Amino acid sequence: MDLLHRVQNLIEEKRMLERGDGVIVGCSGGADSLCLLDLFLRLRMSMELTVRVVHLEHGFRGRESEADARFVEDFCARHGVECSTYRENVSQQARNAGISQETAGREARYRRFFEEKEMLQRRMEVEATRQNRECAPRVKIATAHNRNDQAETVLMRIMRGTGLEGLKGMELVRGDGLIRPLLTTDRAEIEAYCAQRGLQPRQDRTNLETNYTRNRIRLELIPYMKEHFNENVEEALCRLGRIAEEDQAVILAQARDLQDACEGKRRALAELSDGLRHQVVRLALEDRGLTADVSAVHLEQIDSLLKSEAASGTICLPRGYRVSVAYDQVFWEIPDGRATFPQGRLTSRQVSRSEIDSIEELKRLPKHRRCFDGDKIRKALEKAGQEELTLRFRQPGDFIRPLGSAGRKKLQDWLVDRKIPRRQRDSLPVVCIGNEVVWIVGHQISENYKVDIHSKKLIFVEFHQ
Numbered sequence: 001m002d003l004l005h006r007v008q009n010l011i012e013e014k015r016m017l018e019r020g021d022g023v024i025v026g027c028s029g030g031a032d033s034l035c036l037l038d039l040f041l042r043l044r045m046s047m048e049l050t051v052r053v054v055h056l057e058h059g060f061r062g063r064e065s066e067a068d069a070r071f072v073e074d075f076c077a078r079h080g081v082e083c084s085t086y087r088e089n090v091s092q093q094a095r096n097a098g099i100s101q102e103t104a105g106r107e108a109r110y111r112r113f114f115e116e117k118e119m120l121q122r123r124m125e126v127e128a129t130r131q132n133r134e135c136a137p138r139v140k141i142a143t144a145h146n147r148n149d150q151a152e153t154v155l156m157r158i159m160r161g162t163g164l165e166g167l168k169g170m171e172l173v174r175g176d177g178l179i180r181p182l183l184t185t186d187r188a189e190i191e192a193y194c195a196q197r198g199l200q201p202r203q204d205r206t207n208l209e210t211n212y213t214r215n216r217i218r219l220e221l222i223p224y225m226k227e228h229f230n231e232n233v234e235e236a237l238c239r240l241g242r243i244a245e246e247d248q249a250v251i252l253a254q255a256r257d258l259q260d261a262c263e264g265k266r267r268a269l270a271e272l273s274d275g276l277r278h279q280v281v282r283l284a285l286e287d288r289g290l291t292a293d294v295s296a297v298h299l300e301q302i303d304s305l306l307k308s309e310a311a312s313g314t315i316c317l318p319r320g321y322r323v324s325v326a327y328d329q330v331f332w333e334i335p336d337g338r339a340t341f342p343q344g345r346l347t348s349r350q351v352s353r354s355e356i357d358s359i360e361e362l363k364r365l366p367k368h369r370r371c372f373d374g375d376k377i378r379k380a381l382e383k384a385g386q387e388e389l390t391l392r393f394r395q396p397g398d399f400i401r402p403l404g405s406a407g408r409k410k411l412q413d414w415l416v417d418r419k420i421p422r423r424q425r426d427s428l429p430v431v432c433i434g435n436e437v438v439w440i441v442g443h444q445i446s447e448n449y450k451v452d453i454h455s456k457k458l459i460f461v462e463f464h465q
Helices: 003-013 030-048 063-080 092-097 103-129 148-161 188-199 213-228 233-262 266-270 274-287 295-307 374-384 413-416
Strands: 022-026 050-057 081-085 138-141 312-316 322-326 329-333 347-353 369-373 389-391 431-432 434-438 457-464
Touching: 003 030, 003 322, 022 030, 022 103, 030 050, 030 188, 050 103, 063 081, 063 431, 081 103, 092 103, 092 329, 103 138, 103 347, 148 213, 213 233, 266 274, 266 295, 266 329, 266 434, 274 295, 295 322, 329 413, 347 434, 369 374, 369 434, 374 431, 374 457, 413 434
Parallel strands: 022 050, 022 138, 050 081
Antiparallel strands: 312 322, 322 329, 347 457, 369 457, 389 431, 431 434
16 A cells, blocks of 8 residues: 555544645655655645645754745645745744753744644634534644654653653644654655655755754664664564553543542542552643643652641742642642733634544543533523633633532632632633633533533534643
8 A cells, every 4th residue: 555545544544634624734845744745735635625834944054944945835836835934043042941952943843833723723714604614624733753753752752761651652643733644654665755756855964963862863873773682673662652652541541530539639649559640640730731841750749748747838840830738738839820821722613413422532532622512502602692702711700500510600619619729710711601601621611511412513622822
């Protein structure tokens, strides 16, 4: 089976894209990304895709970088694809942030990818409304990571002392809309595809420089391991990643089930097994915006705090976050209250009930995504004179009917009952229709809009920070 059909089958199997969706393709002009772009151009008509390209000129290589940008722009122009080129001084950004150029470049690329994703999503939603379609297509971000990249990633994380979360490597499909259609494809296959298709990718000379960690792994360490230990080491590393991903999924599912039961309860958290406790702690921090930089050292410090005989104490975490205990209570503190919570944004899509196998499937959604009864939401919006759901912080008069509750409750009372620290209450994003809270992001949804066996249309709402 040729590469086109294998990638198409993978897209369908993993439900990376549906017919009519939009896709942002990150393209540097190198072999991997040019191959990916060419594949999407060949799939564009049959899948009715809207393809848009994003290229970031990092400012590393002067005229060579500018030539790469022109190459990508010319390629897109010849094939009738919209292309956005961004130019940034990544070296300066790295110095300002005190991070490596690799990290700064990755952050800059992904920032632009998600900006373009949101712009294309809004454009496609407007077009869907103009055509009176019930739901707008989704927009995904496609990057060209391949199987060799996966092996390098797993090995690099092993050397840094990772856990299961890191061992599983990169995901084929991420919850934030990023997909990697080439992740199971070998780099040699990609190069052969480019040659067969007459593509002439650009060569980045910095890929041959060994002053970058990933380059040293690719150019020196993996060849040494293949020669002296295991000629199939890349496949072995990828297999390790797949096994770790399966195991991590089991632990994560258990942690999500335990999260609400342990929320704010010091003793309940302390009595969990180490693996489950660490996963619950990570979920709690991710819900509050700390999605990276939490190391094993931080988790060990939190363990000591929870199990300490001291009545109170505090652990400082990266980016100004803190975990505090007071007697049997645990408080997850974000820095500087309201000011640190970005005025996030919502995206939504509507589907028919037939596209969802069961309500149990909806219970496995991540904390930043929830599903509601589409007809109930629409009727409530019409009654309130709103066109769409509102994302904001709490206001006087807000109320919610908590899931499973017989009656409504003041939002203030719910926050007090759940022992949400006072400094955090003004920083919790809420999704509202008027003063009625539909969703306290990361915590609670309303009974009034839950999906049940009678729901015919579903609305998936996702909060992006």
